[in-house]
Amino acid sequence: MSELRELYQELVLDHGKHPRNFHGMEDADRQSVGYNPLCGDKLTLYLKLEGDTVKDVSFQGAGCAISTASASLLTETLKGRTRAEVDQVIREFIHMLTEGSPDDDVEHLGKLVVFQGVREFPVRVKCATLAWRTLEAALHGQDEPVTTE
Amino acid sequence: MQADQPTMDHGVETTPLDIARIRREFPILRRKVHGKPLVYLDNAATTQRPHDVVEGIARYSFRDNANVHRGVHELSQTATAHYEGVREKVRDFVGAEKTEEIVYVRGTTEAINLVAASYGGRHLNEGDEVLVTQLEHHSNIVPWQLICESRGAKLVAAPINDDGEVILDEFERLIGPKTKIVAFSHISNALGTINPVERMTEIAKSRGAVVLVDGAQATAHTKVDVRKIGCDFYTVSAHKMYGPMGIGALYGRKELLDAMPPYQGGGDMIRMVSFEKTLYSSVPHKFEAGTPNVEGVVGLGSAIDFITSLGLDRMAEHEHDLLAYATEVIGGRPEVRIVGTAREKASILSFLIDGVHPHDIGTILDGEGIAIRAGHHCAQPVMDRFGVPATIRASFAVYNTREEVDALARGLDKVMEIFG
Ligand SMILES: Cc1ncc(COP(=O)(O)O)c(C=O)c1O
Numbered sequence: 001m002s003e004l005r006e007l008y009q010e011l012v013l014d015h016g017k018h019p020r021n022f023h024g025m026e027d028a029d030r031q032s033v034g035y036n037p038l039c040g041d042k043l044t045l046y047l048k049l050e051g052d053t054v055k056d057v058s059f060q061g062a063g064c065a066i067s068t069a070s071a072s073l074l075t076e077t078l079k080g081r082t083r084a085e086v087d088q089v090i091r092e093f094i095h096m097l098t099e100g101s102p103d104d105d106v107e108h109l110g111k112l113v114v115f116q117g118v119r120e121f122p123v124r125v126k127c128a129t130l131a132w133r134t135l136e137a138a139l140h141g142q143d144e145p146v147t148t149e
Numbered sequence: 150m151q152a153d154q155p156t157m158d159h160g161v162e163t164t165p166l167d168i169a170r171i172r173r174e175f176p177i178l179r180r181k182v183h184g185k186p187l188v189y190l191d192n193a194a195t196t197q198r199p200h201d202v203v204e205g206i207a208r209y210s211f212r213d214n215a216n217v218h219r220g221v222h223e224l225s226q227t228a229t230a231h232y233e234g235v236r237e238k239v240r241d242f243v244g245a246e247k248t249e250e251i252v253y254v255r256g257t258t259e260a261i262n263l264v265a266a267s268y269g270g271r272h273l274n275e276g277d278e279v280l281v282t283q284l285e286h287h288s289n290i291v292p293w294q295l296i297c298e299s300r301g302a303k304l305v306a307a308p309i310n311d312d313g314e315v316i317l318d319e320f321e322r323l324i325g326p327k328t329k330i331v332a333f334s335h336i337s338n339a340l341g342t343i344n345p346v347e348r349m350t351e352i353a354k355s356r357g358a359v360v361l362v363d364g365a366q367a368t369a370h371t372k373v374d375v376r377k378i379g380c381d382f383y384t385v386s387a388h389k390m391y392g393p394m395g396i397g398a399l400y401g402r403k404e405l406l407d408a409m410p411p412y413q414g415g416g417d418m419i420r421m422v423s424f425e426k427t428l429y430s431s432v433p434h435k436f437e438a439g440t441p442n443v444e445g446v447v448g449l450g451s452a453i454d455f456i457t458s459l460g461l462d463r464m465a466e467h468e469h470d471l472l473a474y475a476t477e478v479i480g481g482r483p484e485v486r487i488v489g490t491a492r493e494k495a496s497i498l499s500f501l502i503d504g505v506h507p508h509d510i511g512t513i514l515d516g517e518g519i520a521i522r523a524g525h526h527c528a529q530p531v532m533d534r535f536g537v538p539a540t541i542r543a544s545f546a547v548y549n550t551r552e553e554v555d556a557l558a559r560g561l562d563k564v565m566e567i568f569g
Binding site: 003004005007008013016017038039040041042062063064065066068121123124127 | 504505506507508509513516523524525529532538539567568
């Protein structure tokens with residue numbers, strides 16, 4: 001049960017239930033669709049760029065608490081960051097969930113640290129990373145929908 | 150186990166099953182998951198295997214293993230006897246007339262692909278139609294899509310109502326002169342709906358279509374009689390009826406199988422080969438190219454023995470009791486909405502909890518040692534029909550108990566504790 005509490009922390013439950021920046025974006029510069037065939041989760045991520053900076057970011061779709069909260073916190077984290085910074089966060093976030101160890105210093109990831117416990121649930125890692133892989137595709141202009149398979 | 154059982158008189162058993170005794174036949178049911186006793190409620194995905202099935206395979210491997218149909222030596226003959234003996238057992242189990250009407254395949258998926266490629270490949274022409282239903286598993290959709298695409302034919306799906314039942318009027322209306330093949334499941338894996346297969350077959354056949362019934366979910370829950378159903382093809386997956394994975398059977402009417410081209414080429418399916426011309430074996434061997442999964446076949450035979458010894462009537466009775474109890478205990482909770490409320494249902498309970506995604510529920514239940522399926526159950530059109538991305542599915546087998554339903558209910562309490 002304690003691992004479960006670690007997975008479903010208040011912040012995750014809150015963002016899962018009340019996702020922020022949860023809407024479409026008519027004037028988006030980039031958009032990308034991510035899909036998790038295992039659970040049927042599907043989300044669309046919208047990006048507005050101004051020069052090298054993320055001006056606005058939002059998402060829409062249906063997913064589990066983990067994937068929804070992850071997408072929601074992603075949108076909160078990225079506004080105003082440069083593309084290089086965004087790439088850095090994507091890398092570090094995915095590293096934390098896949099290869100990282102509990103002793104890693106992840107302070108600089110801020111609120112995103114709340115997802116560290118997902119690592120203990122390997123089948124759920126894809127839920128937490130779905131939005132991030134979709135963001136990667138949006139930024140780097142892949143047209144194919146992203147899937148976690 | 151059989152010694153203490155009342156004698157069998159072809160399924161007309163009245164004494165209820167001794168479930169505690171049956172459970173002892175399944176060692177996996179004694180294991181723990183995350184420190185909790187396993188509560189296995191994912192039987193529609195695959196069932197567990199009893200001692201006799203596993204030991205039968207081991208005995209075959211340790212004593213009798215050899216390639217079939219090739220040797221004059223003793224072992225090869227014994228292996229062949231096992232292999233062909235089980236074919237006769239399968240014939241009896243599904244009520245086919247002739248043993249040659251049973252073709253071994255990897256499972257339902259391969260059976261449908263075989264029929265789609267071989268029968269469909271020969272008989273579907275530009276503008277023809279194949280009719281399936283909205284209830285189907287992807288394996289009864291995609292093989293038809295593939296062959297329709299290559300033959301210029303069209304795949305049509307008959308709709309289901311809000312209870313998850315095929316709308317028979319619509320089904321009938323959609324079978325026209327161009328409909329060459331009609332394929333539907335006996336029991337839906339996503340919702341548990343038992344289709345009126347005899348009626349559906351009669352409708353389709355009266356309009357000249359060939360009928361395939363996907364029996365993957367049916368053989369462990371209801372007595373199958375392909376002649377009573379009247380279908381042309383029927384599919385079996387051993388792993389959904391207490392047998393091993395990677396083996397199953399296709400029943401096909403002999404006249405149809407005889408006229409169909411081979412599905413795969415290779416050894417064992419030929420009579421004579423030269424570079425100019427090859428003569429094929431007769432059915433069923435024409436469809437069994439290459440060294441087959443003999444130990445799988447042995448396991449399938451033991452699985453049929455297991456089912457026959459318990460009696461499908463008594464198994465169904467117990468499973469219906471579990472379904473009724475679960476529908477009351479789980480379905481009666483205010484936060485739960487059952488998806489799939491057909492009048493005729495097998496022991497599958499698909500449901501949703503308001504505001505909590507099935508995947509999250511699956512993880513929390515797993516923490517309690519409860520194995521259920523959370524997802525689209527390889528039936529995305531069903532999910533689309535109900536406007537949901539996924540459901541939670543508890544599916545019961547003969548070894549499940551009311552106590553396990555109670556454990557599921559307690560697991561849902563935990564879900565509400567976290568998400569409520
Ligand atoms: C209704 C139905 N049809 C077909 C299949 C596919 O069977 P298999 O995976 O054994 O080939 C399944 C199970 O996965 C099923 O439940």
